[in-house]
Amino acid sequence: MRTPEAPTVAAAYANAVISNGAAPEGDAPDPAGAGDGDARGQEDADARGQEGADVRGQQGAGVRADARVYEGGAWASSAERLPFSEVRRVWDRVLGPTEQPHTGLRIGYALQPSALHVLGHLVLTCTSLAEAAAQAVRYLPLVSEAGALRLERGARRSRLVYRPSVPEGAMHPQQVEAVVAASVTAARWIAGRRWAPAAVAFTHARIGDLAPYERILRCPVSFGAERNTVTVATPELDLVRGPGDPELAALHRAHADRLLSGLAAPVTVRQRVRGWLDQAPLDRVGPEDVQEALHLSERTLRRLLREEGTCWSDLLDAARHDRARRLLASTDRTLERIAHELGLSGAPAFVRAFTRWEGTTPGSYRRGLTAP
Template sequence: MTSSPIDSPHASVSASITQAVLHAAQRLGLERSELLAACGLAEQQLSDPDARVPFAVQEHLWQLLGSRLPPPEPGLALGRHLAPGPFSVLGYLLQSSATLGDALAAGLRYQRLVGEGGELQLEASASELRLIYRPLHPQLPATRTRILALMAFWVQMMAPLLDEFRLLRADFAHAEPEALAVYAEVFDCPLRFGADDYALVLPASLGSAALIQANPPLQQLLRQHAEALLARLPSEGLVARVVTLLGAQLAHGEPDRAELARTLHLSERTLQRRLAEEGSSYQQLLNDTRRQLAERHLRDGQLPAAEIALLLGYSEPSVFFRAFRHWTGLTPGEYRAQYSQPLS
């Protein structure tokens, strides 16, 4: 099971990434003015690299690019023509970091500066670093174009910064396509399709590898600028962030409140206090998240209730059955039967 980021009607992306996408499209032979007109964008909206563009507008741009560029995989073609510079402060911040681990940490902290069309996450083990991207609207065709462009760009940006850059694997949530040569050329590693997430998997040893363009004085100035820009963005709200993290934790078993608090850079006590200030609690959000996911699985799929219990982090199906009856007054089987009956 994968979690999805919070879908806000106010989601936006930076004007700088929109500029970068348009520049890449121009290099591939598309007319900039036609794309702007079709998306309802004006040049003055893009003149300030720190300005914001509604995510829905840029999503329309990706849709146009996916339909106007030739196959196979317009996203990979676009990603290979994206340049780090137009990404403004975050691109330079990543390149000037001391190590790849520092760059990834900065990417996680400041990802909203680039855009709010998805969530970047990092899973680390003794042998692997797994850089995961979970998009808004994963079902839309434009999303595949967008994610492949981003993944190709990340590889293009990281490779020159490390003497021994390599990928262990690249994961893709979509089914295996017929044309694999372009994937092999871009990622140069084993490919896995039909995966739970879109992800780039790197050796854990690269986390401590020094970056060729490390520049501590510049890094300090860029971080100050990035913090100021982050503070200007509308707050997502702690409740929304906790719900997103709970969804991710549930994919791996019983959620861990202490780990969630650490991810948010809070103590458990502060987490509880701030949730109370927003009229909620950790346990309430966990119960609500589990209930929403359980009802969705029972309505939309054919997974056995015992498997749904495991997906929701319950150690025993019986615990899930009792919780579900408490929430709805029905057993999982009764709930599914109710929603499978044709409407009269």
């Protein structure tokens, strides 16, 4: 089982992004039927006009043309999870080289419950924003282990805090904006599409104009803050919004708890690098290649590997060892050719390395595999 993105959720989310590649085409979704009776006001009309502009052109076409990449396999499996690097790859395709501002914000705005899998269904059974926040805090790992939510209650104001858990710089700021905007959208499923928090804050600098942030979130928005937060008046948080369905909620919670208990431990950076090296061409690979694939800076990669008791050269050496054994066992390639495929200078260097690894020469190892 791979981590850390849930495949059903990741696939639904990625395919929604790929198919839309854009802002919503109308009002923010109100799947709970909890509209507040003023769904067609001027403010919503303005939002439809401003946020309905499709992110098309070269970026959108490229993403939609790649949609088939995210169909089938681990993306469609309910028994596997995807590494964060795969999900980040989707975002890189969606944002494109220009990294168009407000894309993540609009994706969060257009969120549908199905994109959150069982968590989305749980939120729809909640009778208050406090109850929905509690479910999100507990079950967010079913959606993503790239970050964590925490609810901080105060007498007058409370804050939902989002903290990325991946290495610094690995998560694009627009991914954070999508999470925060999605939190506001999910609250509107319960409180009505015109609901707005008291304030929203992001740790990163503003990306593009301020107006789209204020139109979508409908509250003061600040940047360069210490934490990513959605601030809500505590009485609003606790206000009961509807009768709810306790039996259905209990069924969803039981299912979510089963899924939660089956999650694998997070994959270490060492495991991610080794997994990447297993598929890489070892004759022309360097640390800069894996840094790009895992979205880590050289300094961060070196630090994380050191904290896990290893380093790039040790992992590359182990990958060469494994690759050498496979090639000796499954092919009749010469030692010189294998040496070059491993990124070694020639057959003598390969013999020295293999003898260090196995205590015997490559030729003896190969003969032993075919001995009766």
